[in-house]
Amino acid sequence: MKKIAFITYGCKLNYSEFSTIKRNLLNVGYKIVGFDYSSHIYIINTCSITHNADNKLLGLIKTIKTNNKKAKIILLGCYPQSLYNKIYIKKIYADDTISSYSSFLKQVYLVLGNNEKFKLHLFLTNQIHQKISVSDRTKYTKYNSSVSFDYTRTRSFIKIQDGCDYKCSYCTIPNLRGNSISENIFNIILTIKKLVLLNIKEVVLTGINIGDFRNYGIENKTYDLFYLIKILEKKLTTNIRLRISSIEPNLLTYKIINFISKSKLFVPHFHIPLQSGSKEILKKMSRRYNPNIYIQKVNTILNILPYACIGTDVIVGFPGETESNFLETFNLLKKINISYIHVFKYSDRDNTYSNSMKNKINPNICIQRSKIIILLSKKKRKIFYLKNKIQIYRVLFEKKNHRYGEIFGFTENYIRVIVRVQLNIPFPNNILNTCKLVRLLKIDSKHNYSSILL
Ligand code: SF4
CATH class of the missing domain: 2.40.50 (OB fold (Dihydrolipoamide Acetyltransferase, E2P))
Structure with missing residues (x-):
């Protein structure tokens, strides 16, 4: 039996998608072994890249090849997609881009983009013969259902939405995953019912921009996230709990908050990215809310669900972020009762508008700002935990x-x-x-x- 080893990077969505890809491989007779073990095939399911991803990936490929000369290496997902986008869509024929691409090609057996990775089992069983298969994600309209579960685990991640129609100035995801597209509501219900039968006890609804979930019915009636939440509550039994993953503040409506506050299935946990507490920076980021809207959403949740956990993401060192802009973020976070903060230092990403912005922030300042927010996050978590004592x-x-x-x-x-x-x-x-x-x-x-x- 042929052995495959895999490593997957990045977000929950990447994990959930790879789970589906992995099940397809098991169905065609492959055996999965740990990445540190000797294997015939090594699959690297890549993430949507930092600027030093090339070096890391090349290093990983080199290590695999040193340990096992005959191993076949397969690259999947966002990294091949980003190189393809640069060369074939944006037509950037810069030497470093081409050399990254050719360095990988020399050493890998198969390269599949975000559309093609779901057909990996067909490539490996010789039903499709191609060494590189990456296509323009922005023109892709097929939805690839994904769900991750493991018999030894209690939690499962179901992809309810993919891609994004927003154009946040720092974000490369729309280039790599295409426009917003949603799973069919009935498939979601059916999948979760199957998960219940498999004894999964918690399901996390994931996606790139889940607040933008949209299904179209007859006469173009739109079924949105609120509708999905209501129908899940109605159709599922109470032996499962449901969690929604990160949701944009402008798309987390008061109707949704109210409904979750009374729900028997949805848990009181929200992850609402703030990114910046400065109105000016939020505008430069092309975010679709201002600090006041954010504060109102958080306060509404806590008024009706005082023990709810509210997490957030913040980017420090966005181009042009002055000391005073940063202080606005710090003060906003200090003022509101959120439970934890994930902080990211701004870094240029390919094919983004912010890449070309002036006034890039010195990396040392980014590090200092990040440390300040990490410290604040620790305090916030402690306050949240203390509030829950004896509960x-x-x-x-x-x-x-x-x-x-x-x-x-x-x-x-x-x-x-x-x-x-x-x-x-x-x-x-x-x-x-x-x-x-x-x-x-x-x-x-x-x-x-x-x-x-x-
Ligand atoms: S950061 Fe903005 S563009 Fe990127 S996935 Fe989130 S909402 Fe979409």
Whole structure:
């Protein structure tokens, strides 16, 4: 039996898509081994790139080839897509672009873009013969359904939407994944029902811009994310919990917030990217909201769901971000009761408008600003955790560590909980993949909430 090893980078969507690709490979007789093991084929499912991705990838390819000369290497996804876009769509024939492309081509067996990666099993079973297959994603209209699940795990990620029609000035995703396109509502319901039968206990609705979810019915009636949420609540039983992944602040409507606040299935956890607290910078980023709208959304959630977990993303060092612009971001974040912040240092991406902007920020300043936000995030998480002390929550347990007598899980509002049993006492029976009530007691040094089972 032929062995394949894989490594996948990037967002939850990339993982969920690769899960589908992997299942197709298993169905045609491949055996999956760890990336560190000897394998016939190594698949690298790439992410949408940082400026030093070329070197990292080349390094990885070199390591594989050094350890195993005969190994076939396959590159999938956003990285081949970005090189293709540069050369064939934007017609940038710069030496470094061409040399990156040819360096990869010399060493790899197969290169598939974001449209073609779903047919990997057909390439490997010789039903399609091509060494490179990458096409213009922006002209692609077919939806590739994806869902990740694993029999040993409790959580699954279902792709409900892909691509993006927004044109945020720093973002390369629309070039790599094309226009916004959504999964069919009935497929989503059917897939989640199947996941319930497979004993999956939590499903995360993922996508690139899930707030833009749109299905068209008869007479062009549009079914949006709010409709999807309502119908899922109606059609599914309560033995599954649902989480929505990152959603743009302008698309997280008050109707959705209200509905989730009363939902039996959707958990009180929102991830709402802010990116900047400065009106001026948000405008330069071509974001579709201003700081006041953001604050209103967060306050609305917390008024009706005071224990909701609200996470955010921030980019520091966007071109032209002055000290005072940065302080606006810092002060906004300080003022609102969010639970954690993911901070990203701005870096130029191919084919983006911000790439050509003037007043790029010195990388050392970006590092300093990033450190300040990381520190603030730690404080925010601590405040959020302390607010939840002594509260009783339903925890979905997903992992145990026999050696230390520990069981881990997450509350509905995304607090990582740890329950310790005495080492000579066995774990309560069948606790993994079940929801149990716990009381949160004490935060440990690794940001787990030590808790007791009730
Ligand atoms: S950052 Fe903007 S353009 Fe990029 S995926 Fe998100 S909404 Fe779309």
